[in-house]
Amino acid sequence: MDFAIDFLFEPLKEIWEFPIFFVEVVVGGILTGVMYSLVALGFVLIFKASGVFNFAQGAMVLCAALTFVGFHELGVPQWLSLILTLGVMVALAFAIERIVLRPLVNQAPIILFMATIGITFFIDGFFQMVWGEDVKRLDIGIPKEPLEIGGVLVNTFDIVAALVAGTLVGVLAFFFQSTRIGRALRAVADDHQAAQSVGIPLQTIWVIVWSVAGIVALVAGIMWGSKLGVQFSLALIALKALPVLILGGFTSIPGAIIGGLIIGVGEKVAEVFWAAKIGGGIEDWFAYILALFFLMFRPQGLFGERIIERV
Amino acid sequence: MNFARIGSALALAAFVAAPFALPTAANAQANEQFIPSLSYRTGPFGPNGTPFADGFLDYFKMINARDGGINGVRITYEECETAYNTDRGVECYERLKAKGPTGATAIVPLSTGITYALIERTAQDKIPMLTSGYGRSDGSDGRVFPWMFTLPATYHSQMDAILQFVKSKEKGSLKGKKISFIYHDSAFGKEPLPVIQRLAKEEGFELSEFPVPNPGVEQKAIWLRIGRQIRPNYVIMWGWGVMNPTAIQEAAAVGFPRDKFIGVWWAGSEQDVTPPGDAAKGYMAANFHGTGKDYKFMRDIEATVIKAGQGTGEARHVGTVLYNRGAINAAMVVEAVRTAQERYGNKPMTGEQVRWGFENLNLSPQRLAAMGFEGFMPPLRTSCADHEGGGVVRIQQWDGKAWNWVSEWIEPNRAALRQGYEASSMQYAREKNITPRDCANQS
Numbered sequence: 001m002d003f004a005i006d007f008l009f010e011p012l013k014e015i016w017e018f019p020i021f022f023v024e025v026v027v028g029g030i031l032t033g034v035m036y037s038l039v040a041l042g043f044v045l046i047f048k049a050s051g052v053f054n055f056a057q058g059a060m061v062l063c064a065a066l067t068f069v070g071f072h073e074l075g076v077p078q079w080l081s082l083i084l085t086l087g088v089m090v091a092l093a094f095a096i097e098r099i100v101l102r103p104l105v106n107q108a109p110i111i112l113f114m115a116t117i118g119i120t121f122f123i124d125g126f127f128q129m130v131w132g133e134d135v136k137r138l139d140i141g142i143p144k145e146p147l148e149i150g151g152v153l154v155n156t157f158d159i160v161a162a163l164v165a166g167t168l169v170g171v172l173a174f175f176f177q178s179t180r181i182g183r184a185l186r187a188v189a190d191d192h193q194a195a196q197s198v199g200i201p202l203q204t205i206w207v208i209v210w211s212v213a214g215i216v217a218l219v220a221g222i223m224w225g226s227k228l229g230v231q232f233s234l235a236l237i238a239l240k241a242l243p244v245l246i247l248g249g250f251t252s253i254p255g256a257i258i259g260g261l262i263i264g265v266g267e268k269v270a271e272v273f274w275a276a277k278i279g280g281g282i283e284d285w286f287a288y289i290l291a292l293f294f295l296m297f298r299p300q301g302l303f304g305e306r307i308i309e310r311v
Numbered sequence: 312m313n314f315a316r317i318g319s320a321l322a323l324a325a326f327v328a329a330p331f332a333l334p335t336a337a338n339a340q341a342n343e344q345f346i347p348s349l350s351y352r353t354g355p356f357g358p359n360g361t362p363f364a365d366g367f368l369d370y371f372k373m374i375n376a377r378d379g380g381i382n383g384v385r386i387t388y389e390e391c392e393t394a395y396n397t398d399r400g401v402e403c404y405e406r407l408k409a410k411g412p413t414g415a416t417a418i419v420p421l422s423t424g425i426t427y428a429l430i431e432r433t434a435q436d437k438i439p440m441l442t443s444g445y446g447r448s449d450g451s452d453g454r455v456f457p458w459m460f461t462l463p464a465t466y467h468s469q470m471d472a473i474l475q476f477v478k479s480k481e482k483g484s485l486k487g488k489k490i491s492f493i494y495h496d497s498a499f500g501k502e503p504l505p506v507i508q509r510l511a512k513e514e515g516f517e518l519s520e521f522p523v524p525n526p527g528v529e530q531k532a533i534w535l536r537i538g539r540q541i542r543p544n545y546v547i548m549w550g551w552g553v554m555n556p557t558a559i560q561e562a563a564a565v566g567f568p569r570d571k572f573i574g575v576w577w578a579g580s581e582q583d584v585t586p587p588g589d590a591a592k593g594y595m596a597a598n599f600h601g602t603g604k605d606y607k608f609m610r611d612i613e614a615t616v617i618k619a620g621q622g623t624g625e626a627r628h629v630g631t632v633l634y635n636r637g638a639i640n641a642a643m644v645v646e647a648v649r650t651a652q653e654r655y656g657n658k659p660m661t662g663e664q665v666r667w668g669f670e671n672l673n674l675s676p677q678r679l680a681a682m683g684f685e686g687f688m689p690p691l692r693t694s695c696a697d698h699e700g701g702g703v704v705r706i707q708q709w710d711g712k713a714w715n716w717v718s719e720w721i722e723p724n725r726a727a728l729r730q731g732y733e734a735s736s737m738q739y740a741r742e743k744n745i746t747p748r749d750c751a752n753q754s
Contacts, residue, residue, distance in 0.1 A: 138540025281522035
């Protein structure tokens, strides 16, 4: 009983006593959540347009960051490295469509999912073989000093990352909602065969969507890479995007953002105020618990499309 | 039953098996010492495992090139990729343990998880296991762990030494101070907990503990707690891989001074301080050997291996912290073989003979000078009961370009640590029904 009271009320008392600190934790959670959303967006794009859960999204983040830094280390200016890396990501999208996806058109989603697992291991291994497995420093000039705004500590880097993610979401939302290609992407996502029957070129659509996911991966790779250093572990941040997707829905771009914010804030508040009561280190699995909780009430996620099937 | 067909099959089997049998016969006569290399060049810890593996193998290459092997016995080796996974580590061990004319000389698992998985297997196979700077600290008690060697220092020694260093910076007293301990939430990270918890009571400092889930890419919550609420005098970190640069960046993000932040020796390499850039300036870490190339054995490696185009990896790794750590591990194995040869003769040594070598190592200042290790590591001496041998630790600080010493060699409180080792090893002995060796009767 004492433990229950301690577990439930002590943290609330602490929040009440230290409101500024609570705000700092929430702001930190929001800014971290935006970084998760950056990765989650790549998953959403491909799932939205092809119904495929792209297991390789984390590997694409690693591949994009490695290529960007790799070119730069060869003496190429950063702006040109960016362009060259975009080219590599588009070329990768072409290759994936031609070699892996095209032969699997109309196969069950689980087959395509397994194909993306194969792609993951290929990308992880191949790009590390090309660029090396060393930890690489990535400095894009964003200051990382702490700032105090109204007594609340925030980090300049996190604010810039949030702005970048916000801009990217705006562009993607416009692309999906207001362009012909965006509408075609959504049609393909609903039904491959029906989309093909009305003349939507499936192969082209897949190349476009994998290219866009590659570009999102590049942005995520640059932001996370300048935070952690460019190394294999970048591929693991995909694990941080999964609860975001479960919560926000696999088909919603705003869902990826809102989901990221809820997961970011939820795990930070839980870790800071509740973790010590049960031994600490809970933020990783707490994110999944939070996502599962939402799943019970909205299986399609907060913003996902409701699944209606005729039987 | 068709006996003719069975006879033909047996003849065919003998024919097929013959090429595999022949090298075994040849191996029995080969004047070679086989040393397996369990490495990890892939996966999340690959950036750290690669320079270590390069240094480990380059040292053997140097011994072969410079000295013609260990007293004329050439070293052979084979690398096996574990990806820092325990199951793959065990698989590598099983694959390599019987290779070479006398089987594996010693196993260097390079992972606390693999170490734990191999304790009983190495004892059964009579192969010494060197866990230099990782693994079980109580493995230093040779009475209970006859096949395990923790030289030159354990995590327990290291934690004791780090706290002595902090104490010296705090005018000789830790009473009333706050120390936060942030650790990888694994057997590795938890290993020094008994020491820091005991010393918190004895020294009177306030300890706060923060486990970080693997791999440690997100630590903002922990650092907000540390930097904005607890505001400790010092933070000590037991991290590995991406956890380390992330922690340094988050420390900077909450404005925690890096010169009050000390990492384990697995958080004190170039790989840890490169990603944070300037944010890592002032950060400190423990170490049990020198860094850089300004040692005779390093010059020999450069001359006989690197310049000869025989280097295992990229030349820029030579002289980095983890490359040098690979080299010191290799040197310990070589010296154990050399010591064993003094007793058993200049020929390939078996695992049992190498164990005797490990138990009777005497790396005196003269021997270190002969090895080209002068200034690289302090002397150490092992025994049947004491498999740690040295235990001294030094603190280094990153200035933005290089690691520099900021302490002398620190001798941990060996008596107190030994008590802890023995209590823990005896508990292990009871659980496993092991009768501890009587070291008084060991020759």
